[in-house]
Amino acid sequence: MLNMNYQHRDIMPELRARRMERSPGVGQAVNLLSPEQQIRLQSIATLADVPRGGLIFGEGNPADLLFVMARGMARISRVSLSGRRQVMAFKMAGDLLGYPEQGIYVNTGRAVSAATVYRIPWRKLSVLLRRDPEMHTSFLTRMAFDVRQAQKRIMALGQQNVAQRLSSFLLDLMEYSDFYEPQRCQLSLQLTRFDLADYLGTTPETVVRILARLEHDGLIRRLTARLLEIRDADGLARLLEERRRTG
Amino acid sequence: MLNMNYQHRDIMPELRARRMERSPGVGQAVNLLSPEQQIRLQSIATLADVPRGGLIFGEGNPADLLFVMARGMARISRVSLSGRRQVMAFKMAGDLLGYPEQGIYVNTGRAVSAATVYRIPWRKLSVLLRRDPEMHTSFLTRMAFDVRQAQKRIMALGQQNVAQRLSSFLLDLMEYSDFYEPQRCQLSLQLTRFDLADYLGTTPETVVRILARLEHDGLIRRLTARLLEIRDADGLARLLEERRRTG
DNA sequence: CGTAATCTTGAGTCACGTCAATTAACGTGG
DNA sequence: CCACGTTAATTGACGTGACTCAAGATTACG
Numbered sequence A, B: 001m002l003n004m005n006y007q008h009r010d011i012m013p014e015l016r017a018r019r020m021e022r023s024p025g026v027g028q029a030v031n032l033l034s035p036e037q038q039i040r041l042q043s044i045a046t047l048a049d050v051p052r053g054g055l056i057f058g059e060g061n062p063a064d065l066l067f068v069m070a071r072g073m074a075r076i077s078r079v080s081l082s083g084r085r086q087v088m089a090f091k092m093a094g095d096l097l098g099y100p101e102q103g104i105y106v107n108t109g110r111a112v113s114a115a116t117v118y119r120i121p122w123r124k125l126s127v128l129l130r131r132d133p134e135m136h137t138s139f140l141t142r143m144a145f146d147v148r149q150a151q152k153r154i155m156a157l158g159q160q161n162v163a164q165r166l167s168s169f170l171l172d173l174m175e176y177s178d179f180y181e182p183q184r185c186q187l188s189l190q191l192t193r194f195d196l197a198d199y200l201g202t203t204p205e206t207v208v209r210i211l212a213r214l215e216h217d218g219l220i221r222r223l224t225a226r227l228l229e230i231r232d233a234d235g236l237a238r239l240l241e242e243r244r245r246t247g
Numbered sequence C: 001c002g003t004a005a006t007c008t009t010g011a012g013t014c015a016c017g018t019c020a021a022t023t024a025a026c027g028t029g030g
Numbered sequence D: 001c002c003a004c005g006t007t008a009a010t011t012g013a014c015g016t017g018a019c020t021c022a023a024g025a026t027t028a029c030g
Helices: A011-016 A035-042 A122-131 A133-159 A162-173 A193-200 A204-216 A233-239 B011-016 B035-042 B122-131 B133-159 B162-173 B193-200 B204-216 B233-239
Strands: A046-050 A055-057 A065-071 A074-079 A085-091 A108-111 A115-121 A186-188 A220-224 A227-230 B046-050 B055-057 B065-071 B074-079 B085-091 B108-111 B115-121 B186-188 B220-224 B227-230
Touching: A035 A115, A035 A133, A055 A065, A065 A122, A074 A193, A085 A133, A085 A193, A085 B133, A115 A122, A122 A133, A122 B133, A133 A162, A133 B085, A133 B122, A133 B133, A162 A193, A162 A204, A162 A233, A193 A204, A204 A220, B035 B115, B035 B133, B055 B065, B065 B122, B074 B193, B085 B133, B085 B193, B115 B122, B122 B133, B133 B162, B162 B193, B162 B204, B162 B233, B193 B204, B204 B220
Parallel strands: none
Antiparallel strands: A046 A115, A055 A108, A065 A115, A074 A085, A074 A108, A186 A227, A220 A227, B046 B115, B055 B108, B065 B115, B074 B085, B074 B108, B186 B227, B220 B227
């Protein structure tokens, strides 16, 4: 154990109670609404197709609409004062996006691949929620889910080195049948190295280097830049138990 | 601008629309509930005093209660697979804490200073929310606030170096009259270097070194280990505009 | 098929994590 | 109230992970 000489950090007792888990990070598909609720929601929503790279909503713009992913993948990002982009999350079918802050979008949402989204006007939604406690609770639950997702990213960014963060992300993506084909162990990355880097809080160069290292260590194989073969998922998972820095 | 040779990152357009803002990070006091609502909430809550360092709720335990800070400061933390602690947030009066995940607390909450909390049984709360759309919306709003807080931490951890993260945190704390006395420019840190380090995703040693550097640069002065004089708040804020790495 | 975007690799340097040792603060009991 | 043990804070030395800059290879696309 590290730093045994300091108390008050209560690491040991907390560790005992801990369940094994990885950090999903990506908005995992959760059944937000019952089919019946979905219909009611669709009655106030409009469908919109967004081309690859297309804008769904933009940081700084008035937030009249809330979005629900229907198909495809979207990237939620924000630009820091220093001018660098941070990708907050990738959103899949069923995920909510476009939360406002004081009536303004604080993030930018773009389609990574061609996508379809439901556009829901806030006005109509708030009326609906007021009349439908069950739907209201569903939204509360979804919001709580997003809090947890964000907290897992805080864990990753605060504790793990880049190799661990990347491994976590790959393992997360493997949960999605859209991206992972178990027979051939092939994981399809729809993202550029930049998207990856900005999501992981690093640089494209470092992402490439880490991928090269994982390949050298026999954990993955790069079939093409956007297509990986996962050769040792357990090995990737084992990385996560190591310390941030091996010194 | 950095990396002009790459498109598709839409940094420029987003930067344009960007408002100036720092990353609050700490749960800023927001009027969650109207006085009337507070009374209704207190009718199903019990008050509890927690001594310094005392446990409010523990990771892995069944989550029967939701908590609202009434007085003092609490620290929400989680331990990673590698055995290191990450402080997710510090919670002040008015903040909610103790969100469950599948009926279990995923974080540990402890009082940093002596604190008082409202303990609210989930059963009673859910009944109350079902009957009170206004209160329901208040909780939704609060949850949305927590999502934003978490996103700001993701920005900080993903983009900033330790000096920037620490500066952000100091500037955040200055918003609280409990900790900052504007006349003497004195900021009272109730936290150990460990709490600071685990919040900022770094080590106590590095925190100390950064504090020493900030002092050397005339931005702060260490009166004692837990009491700082803020000599140049603007200087601290200017740090945030710099790149993560000066190369 | 050419041009631009993306991906990859290399070289060099710095930020920061680790280990180790010293100093300061903080109870606690005699 | 002070000696003493324990915990926290600080500083130094050192190694390395990861960022920056730069250049080449590969892919995507009109």
